[in-house]
Amino acid sequence: MRTILGAFTLSACLLSGAAWAAPSGVFEAGIRNGALVAGPVGGPLAVVAQGGGARGLPCYSPDGTRIAFTQSAGRGVAVADVVVVTLDGRELSRAAIEPVQPGVAYTGMQYVEGLRWISNEKLAVRGSINPAQSQYYVIDVVHAKVVSDFVDDGSVAAFSPGGDHVARLGDAPHYVPDADRVPSLLLDEKPIWQPGRGAVLAAAPSFSPDGASLAWAERDTSGKPALNIFSSGTLHHVKLPASSTGTLAVTWAGSRAVVTDAPEGKPGRVLAWSVDSGSAGLTAQVAIDPFQEAHGLLATLRRTTQGNGAKESDFWCKSCALASLPRGDL
Amino acid sequence: MIVLDSGQDDAIRARAALPFAALCGAGIMAMLATPAAAQTGGTPTPHLSLKRTSLTTGDATGHPDGGSFSYTTEVQSGSTIGTLTSQDTTSNPNQMIMAGPANPSGQGRPSPGGLGRYTATYTVNGTSASPPNDDPFSIPVFGMSCYYTTYESDWGTPPNMCQSVLINGTTYSGTVTDPYGYAGTFCNSFIAEVKLQGSGVTSGNTDIQYNAGKIVAVSTINGADGSPVVADQTVAWDRSIIAGRGKHVSVDNVGNDLLANDTGGAIRGYRLDLYRGAGAAVCANAANVMGVSACTPRSATCPGYAFP
Numbered sequence: 201m202r203t204i205l206g207a208f209t210l211s212a213c214l215l216s217g218a219a220w221a222a223p224s225g226v227f228e229a230g231i232r233n234g235a236l237v238a239g240p241v242g243g244p245l246a247v248v249a250q251g252g253g254a255r256g257l258p259c260y261s262p263d264g265t266r267i268a269f270t271q272s273a274g275r276g277v278a279v280a281d282v283v284v285v286t287l288d289g290r291e292l293s294r295a296a297i298e299p300v301q302p303g304v305a306y307t308g309m310q311y312v313e314g315l316r317w318i319s320n321e322k323l324a325v326r327g328s329i330n331p332a333q334s335q336y337y338v339i340d341v342v343h344a345k346v347v348s349d350f351v352d353d354g355s356v357a358a359f360s361p362g363g364d365h366v367a368r369l370g371d372a373p374h375y376v377p378d379a380d381r382v383p384s385l386l387l388d389e390k391p392i393w394q395p396g397r398g399a400v401l402a403a404a405p406s407f408s409p410d411g412a413s414l415a416w417a418e419r420d421t422s423g424k425p426a427l428n429i430f431s432s433g434t435l436h437h438v439k440l441p442a443s444s445t446g447t448l449a450v451t452w453a454g455s456r457a458v459v460t461d462a463p464e465g466k467p468g469r470v471l472a473w474s475v476d477s478g479s480a481g482l483t484a485q486v487a488i489d490p491f492q493e494a495h496g497l498l499a500t501l502r503r504t505t506q507g508n509g510a511k512e513s514d515f516w517c518k519s520c521a522l523a524s525l526p527r528g529d530l
Numbered sequence: 531m532i533v534l535d536s537g538q539d540d541a542i543r544a545r546a547a548l549p550f551a552a553l554c555g556a557g558i559m560a561m562l563a564t565p566a567a568a569q570t571g572g573t574p575t576p577h578l579s580l581k582r583t584s585l586t587t588g589d590a591t592g593h594p595d596g597g598s599f600s601y602t603t604e605v606q607s608g609s610t611i612g613t614l615t616s617q618d619t620t621s622n623p624n625q626m627i628m629a630g631p632a633n634p635s636g637q638g639r640p641s642p643g644g645l646g647r648y649t650a651t652y653t654v655n656g657t658s659a660s661p662p663n664d665d666p667f668s669i670p671v672f673g674m675s676c677y678y679t680t681y682e683s684d685w686g687t688p689p690n691m692c693q694s695v696l697i698n699g700t701t702y703s704g705t706v707t708d709p710y711g712y713a714g715t716f717c718n719s720f721i722a723e724v725k726l727q728g729s730g731v732t733s734g735n736t737d738i739q740y741n742a743g744k745i746v747a748v749s750t751i752n753g754a755d756g757s758p759v760v761a762d763q764t765v766a767w768d769r770s771i772i773a774g775r776g777k778h779v780s781v782d783n784v785g786n787d788l789l790a791n792d793t794g795g796a797i798r799g800y801r802l803d804l805y806r807g808a809g810a811a812v813c814a815n816a817a818n819v820m821g822v823s824a825c826t827p828r829s830a831t832c833p834g835y836a837f838p
Contacts (some may be wrong), residue, residue, distance in 0.1 A: 203557035254636045305693035311639040332794030355795035373728030513633040
């Protein structure tokens, strides 16, 4: 049996605040034969960390000075370790996810399935419990402590920049039939949206860059989409064109919430709203994916580095289009 | 040059490349304006047909004889795709062998697969039947994961052998009697888990469900589409990858005609979550392989449907 009690055993955190010089150019971090390798795209990849259990999910920090990854801890010990190292391989922190403790039953993730940097000092960790629900942890790698530990009923949890606020879906356990679910969107554990029976979250919540607003999309019982923006304690509800029948995603471009039915770089349409004057209104309709350039660059990088022996590669650059994407995938 | 053909024989046929030039005058050839009538230096343009013979094999048949086959692959969508190989590229028909990749995590951690875009080429005397990037075919690879319903015995035995658990910041230990209106004494940790996930199975093999503040016995535990989840048959899938309901998926080294009747936000991309039954033990040694797949019934909402 594994345990959730004392879920994190953080080693002495060596983060000293020292300034690490950010590299220039485009860099790749990947896994080769269980070791973490990294280097400039197109050049040789050097071993950054090796030995011990197999590694996975490499992920550059936003400033490019650190790399987080998972390391197998042995199933009888813990689900996995989450490790942060400098570019030259110095270990900054190590968190054991779900260490085993006698007399304590295990619940939660079976594997660490995703990592995302919330800031240069905080990491979010996700693993699924069942097809709908996921367990999340937030690790403060500077102060060696867990900021939060929770279950999200839709695996859609969002974190404000810096990690001060968390939004998650609750009250919708997986094995409750759709028709009986009455989900709640919780902001810092307080419900801010309860759509009623049959309505569904159509796009995961997303915080604005300043962390002051939260946007998400819903579909009512007839499938009609709408955008919700929660800002300054007020919920703004904006009906979306009924023709938005595809998969929706909500992001932000400055102070504007952006809804796209073309997530992941697929062709589609982008609509943008703002709440600049206290009420939400349509400010722009554009026909391109705001992240098209980033998605295109990512696809090109994956294609050009294919065959170099590194798996699960993450790419980082200081000022290219990739900077518009979140650091890591939850 | 391969053109997808929805003919009844399920074959994917190359455009006809019969030696029409030997039969027709030049004027007629110009009017046809089709690759079917193309000819190079007096050599008949090769003809290539493809047919899937099993989940992991297919036949490429080239005409006329004497040529060789080659294959290329690229990621069409998703992240990780399979391989397409042939042991002898000059045998005709040429057996294509499709294989899923190893799980890149190397740790059993679920990894999504992808949709592979494949191009087959048949070359005779320097003339090819499949120009690059023209009418390739696609084969999906799904990465597997495993899920289960919580089982009472995983949480200890009431009244004195219950294990504790921490969920969303609250520790649950000891026993609870008649929880949420359901008669009996249970480990508090088990009931907390039932409330968390919405269902569970008692040691007496009764399916129970938590909903709206009550726990009740139910005849079945249902997936997201409202039908019962069935051990080793139900898979949860991403509706953006396989749209609609009533789909079945076959996955190499996993099973045939798995029922896609569950879904959820944690299952993204080319990943399938296989329901294995009750109790953590059923998933303890899950290999979470990545397998060449096919989905039925054939339709545009099944990835790789043109090469089923």
